[in-house]
Amino acid sequence: MNSVEAKILLKQFKANDKDAINKLYEMFSRKLYNFAFSYLKTEEDALDVVQTVFVNLWDKRKNISDDSNLESYLFTVTKNAVISTFRKKVQEKKYLENLRQTTVLSYNDTDEKYDYEILYEKIQKLIEELPEKRRHIFKLYKEEGLSNKEIAEKLNISVKTVEDHKTKAKHFIKNNLEKSGFIALLLFEVFL
Known part of the structure; x- marks a missing residue:
């Protein structure tokens, strides 16, 4: 032009x-x-x-x-x-780190001792409950750190399909963790 x-x-x-x-x-x-x-x-x-x-x-x-x-x-x-x-990312990271530290400190002071290992196992079980393709995409994203584009190329699918599977996987896990309370959701947000 x-x-x-x-x-x-x-x-x-x-x-x-x-x-x-x-x-x-x-x-x-x-x-x-x-x-x-x-x-x-x-x-x-x-x-x-x-x-x-x-x-x-x-x-x-x-x-x-x-x-x-x-x-x-x-x-x-x-x-x-x-x-x-x-x-924004730096502020968000500082906020989440502060929130995590505060939660860990208050966790030590409360009567309700939350077992993080049990929660981690629960998250892993929820991941295993995902449909096979969605589980595979989610693991490539979370465990291998691949971008949407890299996953799409590796699996020969569209980027939009990858995004859709990731969103649905996160939604499924988050919805199932809501029953476990705030600490579970915080852990999900910080670590997943």
């Missing part, structure tokens, strides 16, 4: 033309995804960043100058979203 076409597309976009946002998405989403993924290393986070960038673009469309280099603008917003994601 030449600069004249880009300026026309930008004008259409700023005039609330929904086709223009779709064209912009088609033009830039893959590049932005690859950029975000190169830093974040997870599909889910990279997709979240791309979505954030385009929501931000739509919300701020009136403020974008007609002379803007849209590609440069999008990469700057993407870079900022990646940094924001890193900060």
